[in-house]
Amino acid sequence: MSDIYQKLEKIVSKNYISNSEYIRHAYSRNVDPLLQGVPDIVIRPQDTQEISEIIRIASEEKIPIYPRGGGDCEFGGSKPIGNQGIVLDMKRMNNIINLDEDNLIATVEAGISWAKLNEFLSDYGLYTGCMGPGSGMTASIGGGISHHSVGGGGCAKYGACTNQLVSLEVVLPTGEIIETGSQANKFSKSPFNRFGNGPDLAGLFCGDNGIFGIKTKVSLQVFPRPPYAEYKTFVLNRKSAQVSAEIFSDIRHKGIDVYDAMYIMDLVVNIGCQQGLFPMWEDNLKRKKGIFFYTIEANTEEELEAKSKQLDEIILNKKRTEELGSEISDGNIAKWHYEEQGHWQFYHNLWGMFPALEPLTAECFTPINSYPEILTDIDMWDVEHNDEIQKITNITGQRPITGSGPILLIDGCNVELTCGFTSFSSYHNGEYHEIIDEVNIKLWKSLLERVTKHGVQWYMMGEIMSQIMVEIGAYPEDFYSFMKSMKKTLDPNLILSRGKYHFGGKK
Ligand SMILES: Cc1cc2nc3c(=O)[nH]c(=O)nc-3n(C[C@H](O)[C@H](O)[C@H](O)COP(=O)(O)OP(=O)(O)OC[C@H]3O[C@@H](n4cnc5c(N)ncnc54)[C@H](O)[C@@H]3O)c2cc1C
CATH class of the missing domain: 1.10.45 (Vanillyl-alcohol Oxidase; Chain A, domain 4)
Known part of the structure; x- marks a missing residue:
């Protein structure tokens, strides 16, 4: 390995490569507590050419390479599988290359975060439409495209971030560099369209989870942020999963252009309030029931009012649904989500609901009309696995939680279903309990298998x-x-x- 290390060091200089134990372990995990793989080397290239040279060496030497953006994958996608290989950290490649204001296309290096790009765009009255994932403060655009990420705001209107993709520059696993879409014509001056010049090769790398190539440059459509927005929050006092699914479905069947629509189940509202996570609901919700909220955008006040009226009719027509007041302090989480970039804070807060809790997620796409049944089945799964779960409760004194997080309307009649098993890590009260890891992995796999059999679509395939x-x-x-x-x-x-x-x- 030392020969290879020296060759790689020559490419990036000694400041941007490490094989120290400390650094290797820092890159050995993503956000789950269970999956670990310690790399031999961590390298941080600064441009496409360096990546191509690194890849050529890895390919000659048959050494695995794991691309990593923000490292926010929930399924162990951006760390080694087993103790081996090179982690290729993309975060130095975080520059904005060009904003084509005439054609509304931004071209960036793949390691830039959604937050950094949107901060830049806001000076021009623009945004990325789909604001990437809920982890967008740290997650990279390259990671989002590799996952088909969707969720951090705007996903009901714009769908997954890959919908906005215009062109990619990719280093192939043999070191060659290609550009896709309009850039497959070498006479094209700058990216303008994804489709044409042959098959949609950008599509090959969308959602590939880093198996087909390293994305180095990404061109995305960007959009003018409309001047008007309205946001409302409702309590669903009965059968909230079913009622929320009916509302999502009505929105789509009536063709209402909604920016965001989200359902948060009773359990999350309840525990979140106990943990001080939702201060806006602590006093405003007498009974901690399911929450539904929407955001709409418009170019005129009249348009905003018309859309809002249509939506309110749908929602308030459902039995025992109440609207909360318009301010954040009245319980209007939708306002916080849109106005205060809550879409990039919400999930980070949920992740740390209890300091010791660790989510083993089962986040997937599924049709609107399927999730109430999946949630019921997850409850059944929990009951069936009570004996196993009890082994963890015996150590921690608190029972892990099974259920769903927020459910968001995305493209078409689909939702992003955040569900899973939120457990404890094996270090509890200063002691290591191997049994917790064993039970966690067994239960996580069992739940993922159960949810898969509902025919869902996974997008983080770590x-x-x-x-x-x-x-x-x-x-x-x-x-x-x-x-x-x-x-x-x-x-x-x-x-x-x-x-x-x-x-x-x-x-
Ligand atoms: C708090 C929190 C909230 C989240 N919210 C959402 C959400 O709302 N919606 C959602 O969809 N996901 C969500 N996620 C999951 C995850 O953050 C997203 O999928 C995100 O897009 C991953 O980006 P990243 O830069 O962190 O990618 P990483 O985790 O670094 O990488 C993801 C995958 O892409 C590959 N990869 C990364 N960069 C490149 C590249 N340049 N070229 C080729 N392959 C590459 C990696 O090898 C890996 O397989 C959340 C995660 C957390 C922790």
């Missing part, structure tokens, strides 16, 4: 989810073998994100 899909035979055989042969063609030495999808066989 270590655990990409492997479970293969292990339980969820991929149709022909689909999996097609994906595998594409991988072999693009990446003959299986260097990129080795271990995902069991392409090299099950270990």
